[in-house]
Amino acid sequence: MTPEPTPPPPPTQIIQITASNFLIRLTNTNFSSWRKQVQSALIGLKLDCYILGDTKPPAKFLASSSSTPNPEYDSWFRQDQTILSALLGSCSDPIQPLISSAETSREAWDRLITSFANTSRSRILSLKAKLASNPKGTRSVIEFLQDMKRIADELALVQAPVTDEDLLIHITCQLGEEYQNIVAALRARDNPVTFPELFEKLVDHERMLKQITPQLSPPAMTTVNYTNRQTRSGYRTATDNQNFRQNAQGRAATRSNRNQYFNSNSGYGSNRMSRNNIVCHLEQAYFDVYL
Template sequence: MDADPRQYEQIKINGNDSHNIILSYLMHGCFKDTVESLVASTGLKISVAQLEDMEKRKQILHFALNGNALDAIQLTEQLSPDLFQNNKGLLLDLLSLHFVELISSKKCTEALEFAQAKLTPFGKVQQYVQKLEDFMTLLAYEEPEKSPMFRLLSLEYRQHVADNLNRVILGLENFVDGSTKAPSKQLPSDITKLNPDYTLWFRQYQIILGAILGSCSDCIQHIVACADTSRQAFEQLNATYAGTSRSHIISLKSRLAKNPKGSRYMTEFLHDMKTIADELALVQNPVTNEDLIVHIVNQLGNDYANIAAAIKMRDTTITFADLFDKLVDHERTLLEAQSTLPIVTVNTTQRYSSRPHGRPGTEPRGPNRFNGTGSRFAKPPTQQGWHNSSRGNRNPSFCQYCSISGHETKDCRKLARFLKENNITISMNQPSSPMVNTSSARPTSPSPSWMMFDTGASDHVVPEVSSKSIQQ
């Protein structure tokens, strides 16, 4: 069990100790100019070797943050030749920074050659395969920042790699995992004197704890605020956000299975699904590529039914990157189709200035007035509508054209005048049941007998009438 620093609250720390703690923090962050100012103003001693070491680390971090990963690797090997032998994962992260920089610069050919030469050997180790696939995904996109692995292009990812490199160079991982134990408080030879090794240990622990607190956002600082050591802070963060409890795993799997696309853009939906899958991988319950594809396809909606069917018919499982590309492209096609969709219109009857009875602008009277679309009925009458109409008009002499009782449609003067004015001839054969007839204006040239003529009206409803022909 680590020593509890609260046991030593009564220890008096003089000004030099406080200055040394501040100095250690500044050296850890490679703040060379500030270190030199502090040393000059306080009289603290610092060796030339320490200054040189800090300057080298500063250059290494600068190269890593700016994408010059190969230079960062070269300087690190000069500073600590055996460092990457025991940290292959860190070496892969640095090489990947150079790979990403080539892709961001649109040097895809160079990126591919670099991957074949430097990254391929890592593919022989299973724990690096998924990470390599994520980086290779960037090659498939003309705009890598819109790919599902866009986070690999971010400054935050570079900062993460640079911080890991700095920590490994300083050997601080031993303070985080607890392998560095607290030395005794007093000197073995003289228990009345404070052990300098303990002072150094305590100082380094507090520096790392402060760095952890400073790197946490406001919403999670309360989780580590009560931690006494850097190890406790790390364990609390790990238990909170990387816990492997069954309830947490079940919750993530439920979110993955019940996360419909809805009205979200495809990119947002796929990023959300991939994030959930990554969270499951962090808690040692990775989702296979096939299962992830199934969850995505089942929650796309009817607009993507054709793609879903095609994916299910494949003999081999499609990769997430390929599916991402196809779905985003299909969404783009749907949006373009919506933006160019023609407006559906209904031809309406043109009313001429000379209306029947010399009343321009008047509309037929009765229950069948025209609605806003120019159609006599808002929708085709149903069978029940015909039944009600026949009951409401028991007088057989009822005109369906002008809605005036006392004469039938075939005898309607308004209809005859309209047909005559527009040079129209229609033939009404006796139907077996009420029907809708359409006709068109007579062309100037003779037409075949089978052609149906249109009056220009959107529709006409006529009851069963005797066969009658109205000629011009």
């Protein structure tokens, strides 16, 4: 009795995936983020093997018959085309022609990797340069640290991760002179400093600086009054000198009168000198207290 042929295995269920599974659309500037998104989504669905080539396509026909389609190939092909469609739909219009003629999802994936390889390299160099030349300036510590962490995260996405130690060096070298004490303390530590710990300590140090700075601010009225006194005094001196030059011919005749005038008003001159001395003493007292 002839045994009956083994029936083909039932078709594998197709996992539906569309471009809506990829919220980030691929453009000329965001390949690293887009690739990470696609890989993560496919790994979650256990479909990443298709774009990586780990799943080889089965034979199109059964071994027992060259004319009987292989259900396993049919399931593989349909799943692969679903992924290919999702990849094509997640690309922006200028990029879609790059993969529109690809026959499999792996072929489309490899084309994108090759096309954006040089762009990613230049992106890495640009990010590294930005990380090394990004001083804090007038920004708050929180804004500065968030910006530095964003750059480090982007480098990680393009397969050029920055270690915590290197990130610490880049940050501490661009903080400014007011952070020298805490920077020296952090670098002197034997145990490595993590980014969350660095974030907390620098924010606390900035808060302390803000509490101390108002006490060092000079009184506005003292500076203004002293400046005005100097301005008025300078104006009178310039006027006297001008009048003195204009009356050069009668200088000898008026010298005695001028001397008599100043002698009769010696009290005014003394009072004026005393007031100037008081102002100087007040200014000196201010610098002794606040500096």
